[in-house]
Amino acid sequence: MVIMAEPVGGRFGDFGGRFVPETLVPACEELEAAFCSAWADQEFRGELNRLLADYAGRPSPLTECHRLSEELGLRLLLKREDLNHTGSHKINNVLGQALLAVRMGKTRLVAETGAGQHGVATATAAALLGLDCVVYMGEFDMERQALNVFRMQLLGAEVRAAVSGSRTLKDAINEAMRDWVATMESSHYCLGSVMGPHPYPWMVRELHRVIGDEAREQCRRLLGKDPDVVTACVGGGSNAIGIFSGFVDGDAELVGVEPAGGAAIGRGVPGVVHGSKSFLMQDEHGQVLEAESISAGLDYPGIGPEHSHLAAIGRATYESVTDDEVVAAFELMSRAEGIIPALEPAHALAWVSRAREKLAGRAVLLNLSGRGDKDVDQMMGRLKPDSGSDGDDGPMG
Amino acid sequence: MSAEVGPLEAALRARRSRGGKALVPYLTGGLGDWQGALAAAADAGADAVEVGIPFSDPVIDGPVIQQANDRALAAGATPLGVLDSVGRLDIGVPLAVMTYYNIAFRFGLERFASVLADQGVAAAILPDLPLEEAGPWTEAADAAGVETVLLATPTASDERLGRICARTRGFVYGVGLLGVTGVRDELAASAVVMAERLKQMTDLPVLVGVGVGTPEQAEEVCRVADGAVVGSAVVRRMLDDGGPMAVGELVGRFRRALD
Numbered sequence A: 001m002v003i004m005a006e007p008v009g010g011r012f013g014d015f016g017g018r019f020v021p022e023t024l025v026p027a028c029e030e031l032e033a034a035f036c037s038a039w040a041d042q043e044f045r046g047e048l049n050r051l052l053a054d055y056a057g058r059p060s061p062l063t064e065c066h067r068l069s070e071e072l073g074l075r076l077l078l079k080r081e082d083l084n085h086t087g088s089h090k091i092n093n094v095l096g097q098a099l100l101a102v103r104m105g106k107t108r109l110v111a112e113t114g115a116g117q118h119g120v121a122t123a124t125a126a127a128l129l130g131l132d133c134v135v136y137m138g139e140f141d142m143e144r145q146a147l148n149v150f151r152m153q154l155l156g157a158e159v160r161a162a163v164s165g166s167r168t169l170k171d172a173i174n175e176a177m178r179d180w181v182a183t184m185e186s187s188h189y190c191l192g193s194v195m196g197p198h199p200y201p202w203m204v205r206e207l208h209r210v211i212g213d214e215a216r217e218q219c220r221r222l223l224g225k226d227p228d229v230v231t232a233c234v235g236g237g238s239n240a241i242g243i244f245s246g247f248v249d250g251d252a253e254l255v256g257v258e259p260a261g262g263a264a265i266g267r268g269v270p271g272v273v274h275g276s277k278s279f280l281m282q283d284e285h286g287q288v289l290e291a292e293s294i295s296a297g298l299d300y301p302g303i304g305p306e307h308s309h310l311a312a313i314g315r316a317t318y319e320s321v322t323d324d325e326v327v328a329a330f331e332l333m334s335r336a337e338g339i340i341p342a343l344e345p346a347h348a349l350a351w352v353s354r355a356r357e358k359l360a361g362r363a364v365l366l367n368l369s370g371r372g373d374k375d376v377d378q379m380m381g382r383l384k385p386d387s388g389s390d391g392d393d394g395p396m397g
Numbered sequence B: 001m002s003a004e005v006g007p008l009e010a011a012l013r014a015r016r017s018r019g020g021k022a023l024v025p026y027l028t029g030g031l032g033d034w035q036g037a038l039a040a041a042a043d044a045g046a047d048a049v050e051v052g053i054p055f056s057d058p059v060i061d062g063p064v065i066q067q068a069n070d071r072a073l074a075a076g077a078t079p080l081g082v083l084d085s086v087g088r089l090d091i092g093v094p095l096a097v098m099t100y101y102n103i104a105f106r107f108g109l110e111r112f113a114s115v116l117a118d119q120g121v122a123a124a125i126l127p128d129l130p131l132e133e134a135g136p137w138t139e140a141a142d143a144a145g146v147e148t149v150l151l152a153t154p155t156a157s158d159e160r161l162g163r164i165c166a167r168t169r170g171f172v173y174g175v176g177l178l179g180v181t182g183v184r185d186e187l188a189a190s191a192v193v194m195a196e197r198l199k200q201m202t203d204l205p206v207l208v209g210v211g212v213g214t215p216e217q218a219e220e221v222c223r224v225a226d227g228a229v230v231g232s233a234v235v236r237r238m239l240d241d242g243g244p245m246a247v248g249e250l251v252g253r254f255r256r257a258l259d
């Protein structure tokens, strides 16, 4: 069965859709048509593949973690999206969307960002292709990911603070959508995950499918088969969908890992926000709850609609881990493998570590979606509080 | 098309057939003395009033209505609380509720529609529920006798505007510009164009809102449109703690500009 087909009408089972202000409907339709035509165009695909190889550094390696495997009693493989240019998987999606924006005649990219990785990737692609770039970022995230704010500015982007609500990713998305409503004629909204209105969840998945396609080939070469378990952290869910897409039609167990403070599937019920129907943390009145996670990139109360569908049909399961477990995993991978992970994929390792007995002896593929450089300051504040760093990992008063 | 004309459409048609222009202020439910402000707006000559049920993520609203939402929520406003109070008011003009789709979805669409009907609310406006997604809601609303007002925007093709005009009830809400709610210095040229396009297409009352912030701008757009919706300017008065009197005073100024 083909589980990840093209979603008809933007639906993944009961989820997805296009719940946007009327103004944006024609913009979404234009984008859908443009993506369909580009994706079927070998010249476009060739140009994207060239950029992914020569600029972003694909294919990313598969690394077998011998010391960690021994420590955990299983066989751990990492898909090294942390080694991509700009430091995370986000660049796969952004290069595709930026090329598409140029193809549509747009001159400006608008983006939201949580940890800043998607913002940095978007600012990078804008610099590369000569586009203007505005990135919205929650004010609180600008404090805890200050390094990425400066990176975006160095790259020539304007970073605008989202000052409402929790001042994190959810609020940055609101601001980016408000911008797009007013500027859609000249601007492309470069959404950073498999969420939002159709065609984004599908388009962003297709642009990240390369992760799973490469990983499947790499695993078959190394293991002679698919891994037993494929795991990834889930904010909106793009790196997870990317790697799942290579294995969804096989037998591997698929496990998404959410932060306990932003567990849309773990703690949510179906709702509609930011353009699609999906699981959502909300109160009994339908007000969206504010997520609270150590990781700015996962600090989001919703999740992409295809994950809700995969959960509903039982093809993937979703676990959640606490901030403390994540910090322990962050240190564990750094010491045992010489790889400082981003806090986001440290969530996936935290689950593997917790579930090690159940996973004993099995081959586990973990999508290492990003590197930890951006988190070093924040972790210094937490792990060495008297070091003089002002890195803070709790909401500022 | 349903043969029955609902109370909102009837009120707006009545204003038009008297040769007048309709005025529909918006205000945020749960914010300060909003019930007093509703009554004051009606007394000052509103043909209908829109009441916002605050939502945590008002994506089509600018800073003024965002702030109003936040304050109302912080003061404990809930959908049922707002609707209960509305049911106990009798301001003499039809009421429309404006909120985001998740509020209705979480409530349960049929239940939300029937609560609106029970509380005497004539119409609903859900700005993040476009035509293609509106089916389940309009079915519930039609069954309960609640008029669903759809928005029409400058980005829509004529073909799309035609479909919107065919499905909307009460009136067709022409959005005056590309952008979020808020007061601008001048009326956007797109507001008049929007009104012209819609007037050629439908006999329903055509009201323009979003970016209509002063009595002069309302007068300007109503040279073509059948009426205007005024949101942020009214809510600004509420945020400034002007109370019902200030709201009534402002609505009165819009009324005189349109008469």
Ligand SMILES: Cc1ncc(COP(=O)(O)O)c(C=O)c1O
Binding pocket: A088, A089, A114, A115, A116, A117, A118, A192, A193, A194, A233, A234, A235, A236, A237, A238, A239, A240, A296, A297, A298, A342, A344, A345, A369, A370, A371
């Ligand atoms: C390294 C990394 N991984 C994961 C995420 C979360 O996004 P998604 O769930 O779409 O993969 C982010 C977001 O900022 C990130 O920077």
